Every structure is written in structure tokens, then in C-alpha cells.
Amino acid sequence: MHPSISLTVNGVQRDIALSDPRVTLLDLLREQLHLTGTKKGCDRGQCGACTILVNGRRINSCLALAASHDGADIMTIEGVAHADELHPLQAAFVAHDAFQCGFCTPGQIMSALGLINEGQAGCDAERIREGMSGNLCRCGAYAGITDAVLEVQSNLAEAKERQIA
Amino acid sequence: MKSFDYVRPARVSDAIAAGSLPGTVYLAGGTNLLDLMKGGVSRPDRLVDVTRLAGLDRIELLADGGVRIGALVRNADLAHHAAFARAYPAVAEALLSGASPQLRNVATVGGNILQRTRCAYFYDMASRCNKREPGSGCDARHCNNRLHAVLGWSDTCIATHPSDLCVPLVALDAVVEIEGKSGRREVRLDDLHRLPGDAPERETVLEPGDLIVAVKLPSDAQNFAHHARYLKVRDRTSYAFAVVSAAACLNITRSKIAEARISLGGVAAKPWRAREAEKLLAGLAPDAENFRRAAEAALAEAEPSGDNEFKIELARRIIVRALTAAATGTPERIPALPASPFSGQPGASHDL
Numbered sequence: 001m002h003p004s005i006s007l008t009v010n011g012v013q014r015d016i017a018l019s020d021p022r023v024t025l026l027d028l029l030r031e032q033l034h035l036t037g038t039k040k041g042c043d044r045g046q047c048g049a050c051t052i053l054v055n056g057r058r059i060n061s062c063l064a065l066a067a068s069h070d071g072a073d074i075m076t077i078e079g080v081a082h083a084d085e086l087h088p089l090q091a092a093f094v095a096h097d098a099f100q101c102g103f104c105t106p107g108q109i110m111s112a113l114g115l116i117n118e119g120q121a122g123c124d125a126e127r128i129r130e131g132m133s134g135n136l137c138r139c140g141a142y143a144g145i146t147d148a149v150l151e152v153q154s155n156l157a158e159a160k161e162r163q164i165a
Numbered sequence: 166m167k168s169f170d171y172v173r174p175a176r177v178s179d180a181i182a183a184g185s186l187p188g189t190v191y192l193a194g195g196t197n198l199l200d201l202m203k204g205g206v207s208r209p210d211r212l213v214d215v216t217r218l219a220g221l222d223r224i225e226l227l228a229d230g231g232v233r234i235g236a237l238v239r240n241a242d243l244a245h246h247a248a249f250a251r252a253y254p255a256v257a258e259a260l261l262s263g264a265s266p267q268l269r270n271v272a273t274v275g276g277n278i279l280q281r282t283r284c285a286y287f288y289d290m291a292s293r294c295n296k297r298e299p300g301s302g303c304d305a306r307h308c309n310n311r312l313h314a315v316l317g318w319s320d321t322c323i324a325t326h327p328s329d330l331c332v333p334l335v336a337l338d339a340v341v342e343i344e345g346k347s348g349r350r351e352v353r354l355d356d357l358h359r360l361p362g363d364a365p366e367r368e369t370v371l372e373p374g375d376l377i378v379a380v381k382l383p384s385d386a387q388n389f390a391h392h393a394r395y396l397k398v399r400d401r402t403s404y405a406f407a408v409v410s411a412a413a414c415l416n417i418t419r420s421k422i423a424e425a426r427i428s429l430g431g432v433a434a435k436p437w438r439a440r441e442a443e444k445l446l447a448g449l450a451p452d453a454e455n456f457r458r459a460a461e462a463a464l465a466e467a468e469p470s471g472d473n474e475f476k477i478e479l480a481r482r483i484i485v486r487a488l489t490a491a492a493t494g495t496p497e498r499i500p501a502l503p504a505s506p507f508s509g510q511p512g513a514s515h516d517l
Contacts, residue, residue, distance in 0.1 A: 003171070021171040021212070024199070044200050048267060057241075057270045063199045064271070067171050068192065068214050111267065118266070120245065126501040133403035134265025 005070040009033060010079025018067055025069060026050045026061035029076060037077035037106045041136075048135035051107040051114070052076050058114025060134075077106035080113070088155065089113060092148035100139035111135045112149045116156065123153050166202050173214040177221075177344050177378065183213045185346055185374030191215050193237060194271040196264075197280045205290050206281075206297060221275075221378055224249055230384030233342075236275030236377045240330065241266065243274060253386060254495045255333035255393035255412050261499055262397045263329035265404050275377040278331055278341065278357070279369065282324035282434070283406050284313065295321045296365040310471030312408060315480070316464075317433040322365030323470035324434060326358060331436035333395055333412035336426040337386035342379040345372060354380070358435035368434070389414035389426060393495050396487040397430070398479065402502060407431035409480045413487035415451060422446045422455075427463060427488070429480055439463035442484070451492035453485070460484040 004017045009029075016032065026043070029035045029052070038061060041049030045063040052061045053075040080087045089109050092098070099105040111132060121127035128149050129142070137145065174180045184191055188210030192198060201207035215221070221237040224246050232252070234243060243249060244260035264272060286292040286305040293302035305313055305323050313323040331354065339354040357369050371377075397410035410430035416423045425446040427439040442463035449455045460481035467477045 021169060022166050044203060045196055045268060048265065051267055058267050059271050060196070060267045063196050063268075065171075065192070065195060065199065065212075065214075068173070068195065068216055114270075115266065118241075118245075124501060130403055130501050131266055134267045 003067050003070070005066060007069065007071075008073045009035070010075055016066075021065070021067050023066045024062055025052065025054075025064040025066050025074070028066045029061065029074075035076050035078050038110075039103055039106055041104070041107070046136075047104070047107075048111055049104050049107040051110040051135065053110060053114055053117075056114075056117055058111050075110070075113075077110060080109060088152050089116075089148065092151045093145070096144040096148040096151065097141065098144035098148040099137070099141050104135060104137045104139075108132070108135050108137065108145055112145075112152070115149065116153060121153065123150060123157055125150055128153070167205070167208045169209050170211040171214065172211065173217055175217060175219070177218055177376065180213055180215050180218060181344055181346060181374045181376055183211070184376060186211065187373070189213055189373075191376060193273040193276040194239070195276075196268050196272045197276065201281060201288075204288055206288055215376065226252075227381075227384075230387060232382050232386075234274050234380045234382075236273060236379055238274050239270060240264070240272045240274070240277060241269040244269070250499070252390055253333070253337065253382065253393070254390060254499070255395045255414055255491075256330065256337070258393075258499050259329040259333050259395040259397075259410075259412065262395065262410075274330070274380055277328055278354070278377060278380070279371075280326075280328060281368075283327045284324035285309065287324060296324060296361075296368075299364070299366045306471065311473050311475075312406075312431070313470050313473055314433050315467045315469055315473055315476050316429075316437055317360040317435065318468075318470045319361045319363065319365070321363055322361035322434070324361070324365070325431050326433065326435050327406045327431070328436065329395070329397060329407065329410060329430060332410055332428050332430035333393070333414070334380065334382070335436040335438050336412045336414055336428040337382050337389070339386075340381045340383070341377055342381060343371065343375050344378050345375040349378075351381075354436070355438055361434050365434070388416045388424065391495055392417055392491045394487050394490040396483055396490065398483055409476055409483050411480070411483045411487040413484065413491040415446075415488070415491045417451055417492065420450065422449055422451050425459070425488075427459065427484060429463065429484070432467070432476065432480055439484070441465065446488075451488070453489065456485045456488040456492075457481070459488065 039049040041047035045060045050061040115131045121131045190209040192212045221235040225233040244257045250257035292304040392415035399405040414426040425443045429437040442459040
């Protein structure tokens, strides 16, 4: 039996026939939905290049069977910007030189979005580094990545403070 | 990956009926299973997806002071459950020192307990492995084995159990609730995993169809809340399995240790409870000399299984360091880098 599943991908509801129970969310996104922003690095849950948000939480899409995620709400890097306007995290990655080759960047940004949603790291650089440890960057842009995430976190914290005041 | 049938039952009884069939495995978070299937190490005919079974994703604080953790609770959710982390801080610290945030968001409590060894020869299909292919031999025994077992190993298998979570759980007398073909039963976590002996392919006492539905901690596990730590030493600061780890939980009353709980990770095929060391500390002062004696007792039976003699003294020092940190007191908040020597937290230095 090959199940068909329903997913909300970047706000759009899709009904998808699964050709094979082995299909991962990563392969489904890239090969069936042609959303190739999500990258396949190691395909074994070790590099984080395939990070997406499922129901608001960051996961490795290479280790997620599509069949098991019927009904899930998925956000990929393609759903992050608003039309031509970059998401603040994307802008901060540009401003802080947080990438070189760019292959890990979609995963880094989705992971950082997840990290910010989790609300555990705050503006502590050490907690941000630890919180981003599931994303490897072969070019070694870690310092820029930490700075970019830290800037967005700090702006969010300031905005929240202004709201309260 | 070999193809498989995929079923997703809605009820536990249906899952067990399906799970009892030969060639069947349960799928929960899948973070370990899919990796094994991609490598051809695990080749099931049928996956029974248990992720939609109702009621297994709850953390219940019990009236008797204990806690019941559903098998489908995700590692991150358990670690960040405020009341749970306050009562069982070493468990939360162990959870946060494991894997990556992405994996912790998916990996379940039941799956963590049943995860397979990370022995490279178990994963490498070109290597001989008695666990993967009974009777074929063990290539770990004479190859790269600096990370392998120093306690409870046999000539057939020197693999270690990689879980962080299990280490404080076994120290706190966790009990595993199992649903099987003949109903529900409870097994102490300490009795769940088997040592390799001459059958390393049999890793647990579970029978075909058995499904872990919950893990329970007894009420007295809270007695250690003020003096409980989990320390993990890795080859890199973060996102790596333990070379050696230790859970140290103390109940300190009037400057004396009323009760101690100590367990080790990364040293054996199961989370290793150091009962002799615990007994030795009862009634003593929480000081460096007593901690060292306890560490000596904990590793009294240890033997290198290869290029890993260093792990024995490392484990002793990690026990001393964990006990010292526990005696200092559970920190207000779990450090950013739990137990890392690079952490800015007091007590993080190795030079104790």
C-alpha cells in the first residue's frame, strides 16, 4: 500500500501521493515538490543541511519518513522571506558574512528560526553556539553565524522590551 | 534502503499484534532506525509507526511523588518541562547533552532507551560484527577501539550503549512499562539491557511485540534534586557521543551523604550503575578523598578491551568531578555547555 498524505508546505496545503514508503521529507521536498532550497548534505542526520520546521520545530528532514508526517505543517527556506523582502535572519546572515559557499545556509537559517522559537538561548553567545551545534559549516563561518543569530535575538528582545514599556 | 510495508495503527493492541510478526520493527522518532536502514544495518520487512498512538506523549506527575513519562515524549520536551527539570535535574542535563537540537526535537524517550550502539564496526557492513551477524566475529576487538567498553564486555562484543538519558535514569531506579502479547509488565531499567556474554545480538530482555509505553521514576528520585549532575566528556565540545559520562546524585543531610547514586555512560553495553561506590559513600562527608574512594570502587572490575585503558582512569576522574559538582549543588539553570571543560561555569575545570 502506498499512502497518500496531506501536508501544508510554506502555507500551501498539498495532497501528495507517495510512490514509495521509503521517501523522506527531504527527498519529497526536493524531488517531488521541487523545493531544492533544503539541502542534502550527509543524509544521515549529522550535518543539519536539511533542517526544516515541522509544526514550528526544527528537525532533520533526512531522518523523517514522509509517510509518518501526514498532516504536518512544514516550513522550508523558500517560505522564510516575504516576497522580495528578506527575513531579518537572512539579512543578518548577509550583514555578518555568515556563509561562504552557502550550502549549509538554508539549514543554518531554519535551525536559527527554530532556536529563536524555542526561546532557550536568549542573547547568550555560548547558548547560541551550543543551540546551533546541529548545523555544520564546512567553510567555518561559525563566528558570523553566531553574530547574525545574536543580532536578531537582541533586536527581538529590544522590541519586546519596547512593547512592555 | 530495503523496501518495507508501512502501517500506522491507532491503538496499542493493534500495534502489538502487528509488531509481533517476524521482520517487524516499531518506528517512533526514527532518528536512529532510519540511519540504520539507510546503511543496510537494519533491514525490516515492516514498520509499525507508533507515533500516533494516543496517550503516550504525556509527562504525568504522580500523586505518590513519582513521575510517569510516556514513551513518545520527545527528548527536548522532557528536558524543557520546568517541573520535571526541577525535580530531576540530572535527567534534564543528560538530555540536553545528547545529540543536536534537531534530533532532540524528534527522538523519543522509548527510542532513546532502545537506540543501538554506535560501534563503527556494527555500522560498517564490510566488517565482522557478532551483534549484527551472530557468529561472524568482532572486528572491533583488534581494530580502532579506543571508545569501546571497559566494563561488562565479552570476547564476542565490546560495544557500548550510547544513551545519555539512560545514565541518570538508571541511577534514579527508573522502571520501564512494557505492553506485550501477554499484557502489561514492568522491568527495572537496570534489568532491561543485557550484557553481551555470548549472545550480543540480544541487547534487551524484550520479546517480539513488546512495546515500551512509559518510563517511571519512583518518589524517592526527587530526594536528590538539590545535588544532582550529569557530566559528559566527548571528543568534541558538542554534538558527540560520550567517551565517558557520569550521573552523580547526592542526598546530603547535615553535611553528610545520606544516600548517593552513581552511574556511568559510554563504558558498557548498558547504563552502568555503580552500587558499590554508592554504598561506600553512605554516611560519609562529601569530600574529595571519599569521592576518590568511591570512584576506585566503581571501576574496580574494569578492564580495557583494546586501546582504551585511558577510559578507566578517565571514568574515575569523571565520577569525582561529577560528585564534586553535585555536592556543590544543582545549578539554578543548566549550563549552556553541560559538563564541558570549556564552559564558563564554576566547577567545569578538570583540575579538581
